[in-house]
Amino acid sequence: MRAGFEGSDRVTRERAGAWYNVGMEAMRLDGSERDLEEFSLRVLQSAAPIETPSPFERRMRWDVRGNTGLISASTLRSGISLAAVRCRWERAAGMVVDHAPMRLEFVLSRGPRMRMTSSAGDSYLLGGGTFQIGQVKEPLRLVCAWDASTLGQDQDNICLTIDGRRLRELLGSQVLPAPLERIVAHPGAYPRAAQAMSPALHRLLDEILGCSARGTSRQLYLEAKGLELMAAMVDQLEESEGAASPLLTQHDVARLERARHILLACMVDPPTLPELARRAGLNEVKLKAGFRALFGTSVFAYLRNHRLDEAHRLLRQRACNVTEVAQRVGYENPSKFAAAFRKRFGVSPSTVG
Structure with missing residues (x-):
């Protein structure tokens, strides 16, 4: 090439x-x-x-x-x-x-x-x-x-x-x-x-x-x-x-991709569902149903997983302590962050890195 x-x-x-x-x-x-x-x-x-x-x-x-x-x-x-x-x-x-x-x-x-x-x-x-x-x-x-x-x-x-x-x-x-x-x-x-x-x-x-x-x-x-x-x-x-016509059109997929990008760009302070739908050019029903169909989970479950994955990466790099990492990915309460982290990865955030 x-x-x-x-x-x-x-x-x-x-x-x-x-x-x-x-x-x-x-x-x-x-x-x-x-x-x-x-x-x-x-x-x-x-x-x-x-x-x-x-x-x-x-x-x-x-x-x-x-x-x-x-x-x-x-x-x-x-x-x-x-x-x-x-x-x-x-x-x-x-x-x-x-x-x-x-x-x-x-x-x-x-x-x-x-x-x-x-x-x-x-x-x-x-x-x-x-x-x-x-x-x-x-x-x-x-x-x-x-x-x-x-x-x-x-x-x-x-x-x-x-x-x-x-x-x-x-x-x-x-x-x-x-x-x-x-x-x-x-x-x-x-x-x-x-x-x-x-x-x-x-x-x-x-x-x-x-x-x-x-x-x-x-x-x-x-x-x-x-x-x-x-x-x-x-x-x-x-x-x-042998499948029938897809649930989502290319027009829908493009707007759901836009919604995903907006969501991750605003990870610390995400928009509400109505605001996200408006900014992506969708109605709220299409946003929720389409997001689950395309990405396999709800809007805020996707955001939560992304936050925790980013936290895991930061902890592996030893860039910040646990409290600082929690704040950088959008968790104000370190205890809630630790509980969510343990649920996703099976270990305490303090043991990573």
């Missing part, structure tokens, strides 16, 4: 987050140390350190002029390549990707929508809590563009790639599930399948992006989650084959 930020007809070399043109020089984004270095220097125009949490993973974080992000690329023993990205841009941006022929690709994308246009003439949106599948058999150029409405919001993406033969071995079958067989036989437009992510996929995306395991346990964790995610995506594909 060759990638670079590119402008219109003239070559521009502006700061990170604006449009770029790196010509046709190869810059593969498959997660090797050299590739991440080139991404850092050409796209971010700033040297970002590359971490190696384990021999099978490369990871890079950046905070460059307000643009922040994390890339983690892992090669799993199951044969799955797993790439996880969380980024936030402060300027309208775009990227041109020369996509080489590849294996089956499963993409989860949550957050603001990005317009993708291929050299084959296809155009689609990536983001908004969608799950997409494709397979490129001929070289393809993708032009990706974020607009001003996406600025200041987290864009979460996970991409799994796997060879069809290896997937059949994992499934213990001579053939792939019917939806995948059709993609392999007739790859056509990219992507071939797109639908709203299920609650299970939202949960797995959070668990992979939020993985705090280290060393050998990290390798085991990502291996297990990569396989679980692949299984959940295959299950969703098969179940959707």
Whole structure:
């Protein structure tokens, strides 16, 4: 895969987050140390350190002029390549990707929508809590563009790639599930399948992006989650084959994503349900029912879990004491925080870290 930020007809070399043109020089984004270095220097125009949490993973974080992000690329023993990205841009941006022929690709994308246009003439949106599948058999150029409405919001993406033969071995079958067989036989437009992510996929995306395991346990964790995610995506594909029209439209999903973003941005002082519904462009009934359908839990249960997960992360980092952590995630009463923490994690917050 060759990638670079590119402008219109003239070559521009502006700061990170604006449009770029790196010509046709190869810059593969498959997660090797050299590739991440080139991404850092050409796209971010700033040297970002590359971490190696384990021999099978490369990871890079950046905070460059307000643009922040994390890339983690892992090669799993199951044969799955797993790439996880969380980024936030402060300027309208775009990227041109020369996509080489590849294996089956499963993409989860949550957050603001990005317009993708291929050299084959296809155009689609990536983001908004969608799950997409494709397979490129001929070289393809993708032009990706974020607009001003996406600025200041987290864009979460996970991409799994796997060879069809290896997937059949994992499934213990001579053939792939019917939806995948059709993609392999007739790859056509990219992507071939797109639908709203299920609650299970939202949960797995959070668990992979939020993985705090280290060393050998990290390798085991990502291996297990990569396989679980692949299984959940295959299950969703098969179940959707005979399903009726989905409960939520893409319009609903986009607004529920907006509600989730507002909720997490106001974690310490969250809006009421009526206020959240108004700000997201939904009525309160649709907000409550749709949030549960899309994310698998109620609005404030989702917020509570996010607060506690963030508290656990802070305690692991030893950034603050228990009382300070409780306040930072929105708990005024340390005793209530400790009780909620024990209920979720089975241990007292004072024992973490």
